Amino acid sequence: MNFMYILRRAAKMDWKKMASTAKTIAKQTYRPFTAVFTDIVRCGVRYGAGYMDYQVFRLWECNEAQRATYLTRTKNQEFCRQLNDPERSKAVENKVSFCRLYGRFLGREWLDASTASEEEKMRWFRHHPVFFAKDPDGICGKEVQKADCTALSAAEYPAFAARLISDGLTLWEEAIVQSPEMAALAPDSVNTVRVMTLIDGKGEVHLLGAFLRMGVGAAVDNLDYGGCAAKVSLDTGKIDFPAQDKTGATFAFHPKSGTNIQGFQVPQWEAVMSMVRQAAQIEPTVRYLGWDAAITERGPLLIEANTIPSNHLCQLPAQSPKHEGILPFIQSILANGSETED
Numbered sequence: 001m002n003f004m005y006i007l008r009r010a011a012k013m014d015w016k017k018m019a020s021t022a023k024t025i026a027k028q029t030y031r032p033f034t035a036v037f038t039d040i041v042r043c044g045v046r047y048g049a050g051y052m053d054y055q056v057f058r059l060w061e062c063n064e065a066q067r068a069t070y071l072t073r074t075k076n077q078e079f080c081r082q083l084n085d086p087e088r089s090k091a092v093e094n095k096v097s098f099c100r101l102y103g104r105f106l107g108r109e110w111l112d113a114s115t116a117s118e119e120e121k122m123r124w125f126r127h128h129p130v131f132f133a134k135d136p137d138g139i140c141g142k143e144v145q146k147a148d149c150t151a152l153s154a155a156e157y158p159a160f161a162a163r164l165i166s167d168g169l170t171l172w173e174e175a176i177v178q179s180p181e182m183a184a185l186a187p188d189s190v191n192t193v194r195v196m197t198l199i200d201g202k203g204e205v206h207l208l209g210a211f212l213r214m215g216v217g218a219a220v221d222n223l224d225y226g227g228c229a230a231k232v233s234l235d236t237g238k239i240d241f242p243a244q245d246k247t248g249a250t251f252a253f254h255p256k257s258g259t260n261i262q263g264f265q266v267p268q269w270e271a272v273m274s275m276v277r278q279a280a281q282i283e284p285t286v287r288y289l290g291w292d293a294a295i296t297e298r299g300p301l302l303i304e305a306n307t308i309p310s311n312h313l314c315q316l317p318a319q320s321p322k323h324e325g326i327l328p329f330i331q332s333i334l335a336n337g338s339e340t341e342d
Contacts, residue, residue: 018040021040021054022037022040022051024055025054029060031060036060039054039059039060043059047067047068047072048072048075049074050072050073050074052073053073053311053312056246056312057070057315057317058248058323062323066322066324068327069324069325069327071314071315071330072311075311075327076308076309077308079330083198083286084285084286084289085285085286088286089286089307091283092283092286092289092305092307093137093139093307094136095135095136095137095171096171098305099112099171102302105275105278105302106302107296107300107301108173108175108176109127109128109173110171110172111124111173112170113133113161113164113165113169113170114165114170118158121158121161122157122158125149125152125157125160126154129150130147130148130150131172131175132146133146133147133164133172133173134169134170134171135169136170145164145167146175147160147164147172176294176296177296177297178191178294178295178296179267179295179296179297181265181267184259185212185254185257185259185261186214186215186259188215188256190294190303191214191294192212192213192292192293192303193211193212193213193292193293193294193295194210194212194229194291194309194310194313195209195211195276195290195291195293196209196288196291196309196314198288198330199280199281199287199288201334203284205277205280205281206333207234207273208330209234209314210231210232210233211229211231212243212266213227213228213292213313214227214228214230214261215227216254216255216256223245223246223310226245227245228249228251228255229313230242230243230244230264231319232266236265236269237265237266237267237269237270238263238265238266239261239264239266240263241262241318242261242318242319243261243262244316244317244318244319250318266295267295268295268300271300275300275301275302276291279291279305288307288309289306289309290305291304291305291306292304292306314326
């Protein structure tokens with residue numbers, strides 16, 4: 001990491017939030033604020049770790065060798081720049097073009113309301129009175145609304161459609177009905193599997209990890225909205241560790257449903273892995289992705305792909321008792337695939 005890069009990062013840093021994070025950790029660990037703050041800065045300079053990396057990974061518990069194994073925010077962004085073509089990344093991230101590119105893996109109907117005719121929109125309301133309306137460029141579960149027109153008359157449909165479109169919610173998707181096993185975990189949300197893939201320099205698809213995300217009282221399973229996540233064994237589809245949320249709280253049983261998380265077997269696991277491997281090859285110049293998949297009684301389906309995969313979700317401390325990150329694994333794949341890191 002060069003000196004100029006460090007200066008640019010420092011200029012953009014939210015020092016107030018960083019100080020607040022340091023105060024929280026200092027209180028939690030009974031350490032002086034100055035010692036914690038200094039260590040956060042040091043990890044930023046040496047490992048490219050942001051203050052949220054420091055908090056989520058509990059880096060104060062790690063020695064230097066362990067810290068060096070974590071895929072930090074800066075390293076993650078470097079891999080995204082190195083491995084993902086910018087123009088094709090836009091096509092993957094935009095939810096409408098994603099539906100076009102990966103249509104055979106969607107398993108649900110969708111409509112681009114920005115280009116649909118009035119007749120097509122009215123037909124949609126008749127066939128899908130409850131659906132999800134999304135901003136095609138929304139991220140992290142933001143700009144998603146569960147739309148319900150069951151109480152509306154046909155005469156009210158045009159105004160309802162106009163409101164959704166004016167709010168930027170122009171991608172309409174059929175509601176997903178997850179399998180009974182997945183619904184038993186957290187019935188209020190569609191609980192998705194995040195699978196991270198990497199295509200090496202020879203074109204081979206590698207699976208970096210898989211993680212089951214669950215909502216905790218909310219309609220979405222995203223960690224930023226209070227959800228929790230658990231690591232899934234790539235070989236078996238089984239969860240061997242407790243789930244964890246972004247605050248560090250751990251759960252062997254789901255806090256709302258009471259369903260056993262540790263030991264849970266994700267259904268249709270081989271089909272999930274096969275689908276993700278096939279999907280990863282559709283855009284070979286977008287080589288580093290995080291896929292979100294739902295599991296229904298008709299089989300697994302894709303929800304979206306993330307061209308900047310979360311570096312927190314894949315390295316939660318509750319699922320890494322040895323305090324080891326996935327950076328060496330990624331580096332070994334790129335080295336064996338005749339890839340050089342920038």
